Amino acid sequence: MIEVRDLSHVFQTPRGAFQALAEVSLAIPRGDFVAIIGRSGAGKSTFLRTLNGLLTPSRGQVLVHGTDITRLPKRELQKYRRRVGFIFQQFNLVPRLSVLDNVLHGRLGYLPTWRGLLGLYTDHDYQIARREIARVDLASKETARVDTLSGGQQQRVAIARAMAQEPELILADEPAANLDPVLSEEVMRILKGFNETLGVTVVVNIHTLELARKYARRIVAFRRGRVVFDGAPEALGEDLVDEIYERKETWA
Ligand SMILES: Nc1ncnc2c1ncn2[C@@H]1O[C@H](COP(=O)(O)OP(=O)(O)OP(=O)(O)O)[C@@H](O)[C@H]1O
Structure with missing residues (x-):
C-alpha cells in the first residue's frame, strides 16, 4: 500500500521557481492498476520519480507500508528500490549485451556489490531471469544482442528485467511512447497480465x-x-478530458 500525502515539488530554474507538483494526495492499494494521464509537463514523470525515491519532493510524504521513502537513508532506499521495477520510454537497456544479461541486471539489487560487479549471479537468479524472458515470449532470443531486436522486443526485455526484480510495484514512464499502436497495446496487455x-x-x-x-x-x-x-x-467524462488536456480556451 502506497499513501501519498500532500506532495509538492518546486524546481528551481534559471527563470525562477516552477511548481511541478502541488498538494497531491492519494492512496494506491496493493494490486491496483493506475494510469496517470495529463498534458506534457503536467507533472506525471515527476510524480512517478517521487514514488521510487529518484526525486526528493520539496514537501509531503510517500508512505510505503507506513514508511516515508522520501526521507530514507541511502541504504534503506536501495533496499526499497529492489522491489520497484521501473520501465522507461527509452527502454534503458545495455544494447551490446544479450537479452539474458540485461534481464539478469534486474537481480543486481539482491547481490552483494562485488558479486554484481563480477556478474556472479546465482543459479536462482538465472532461473528467475529465464522465467521472465519466457513470460514475455522471448525465450528464443535469450542470447541475442539487444541492439538486434525490434523496439517492441526491446521493451519486452525491459519488462522482463523489471519483473526479474520480483517487484511489488512496477512504475512505467510512457512505456509505449516509442512504439507503434499495435506494440503499445502489447506492452499494456503484458503489464495488465502481470497485474492480474x-x-x-x-x-x-x-x-x-x-x-x-x-x-x-x-x-x-x-x-x-x-x-x-x-x-x-468510466467516470471520466468528455468535459473533464477537455479540462485535463486544456482543449478549451476557457480552461487556459
Ligand atoms: N529537473 C528539472 N528542472 C526544472 N524543471 C523541471 C525538471 N524536471 C521537470 N521539470 C518541469 O516540471 C514540469 C513537469 O515535468 P514532468 O516531466 O513531470 O511532466 P510530464 O507530465 O511527465 O510531461 P511529459 O508527458 O512531457 O513527459 C515541466 O514543466 C518540466 O519542464
Whole structure:
C-alpha cells in the first residue's frame, strides 16, 4: 500500500521557481492498476520519480507500508528500490549485451556489490531471469544482442528485467511512447497480465487516453501539477478530458 500525502515539488530554474507538483494526495492499494494521464509537463514523470525515491519532493510524504521513502537513508532506499521495477520510454537497456544479461541486471539489487560487479549471479537468479524472458515470449532470443531486436522486443526485455526484480510495484514512464499502436497495446496487455495474474501493483504514465481507458482499473489525471481526476475510467467524462488536456480556451 502506497499513501501519498500532500506532495509538492518546486524546481528551481534559471527563470525562477516552477511548481511541478502541488498538494497531491492519494492512496494506491496493493494490486491496483493506475494510469496517470495529463498534458506534457503536467507533472506525471515527476510524480512517478517521487514514488521510487529518484526525486526528493520539496514537501509531503510517500508512505510505503507506513514508511516515508522520501526521507530514507541511502541504504534503506536501495533496499526499497529492489522491489520497484521501473520501465522507461527509452527502454534503458545495455544494447551490446544479450537479452539474458540485461534481464539478469534486474537481480543486481539482491547481490552483494562485488558479486554484481563480477556478474556472479546465482543459479536462482538465472532461473528467475529465464522465467521472465519466457513470460514475455522471448525465450528464443535469450542470447541475442539487444541492439538486434525490434523496439517492441526491446521493451519486452525491459519488462522482463523489471519483473526479474520480483517487484511489488512496477512504475512505467510512457512505456509505449516509442512504439507503434499495435506494440503499445502489447506492452499494456503484458503489464495488465502481470497485474492480474501476479498481483503486481502497476502505475503507468501514458499519453494515449484510449489505452488508459482500456487497460487501467483507475485513472489519475494531472493538470499543472494537481490531481484533477481520480477514479474509474468510466467516470471520466468528455468535459473533464477537455479540462485535463486544456482543449478549451476557457480552461487556459
Ligand atoms: N529537473 C528539472 N528542472 C526544472 N524543471 C523541471 C525538471 N524536471 C521537470 N521539470 C518541469 O516540471 C514540469 C513537469 O515535468 P514532468 O516531466 O513531470 O511532466 P510530464 O507530465 O511527465 O510531461 P511529459 O508527458 O512531457 O513527459 C515541466 O514543466 C518540466 O519542464
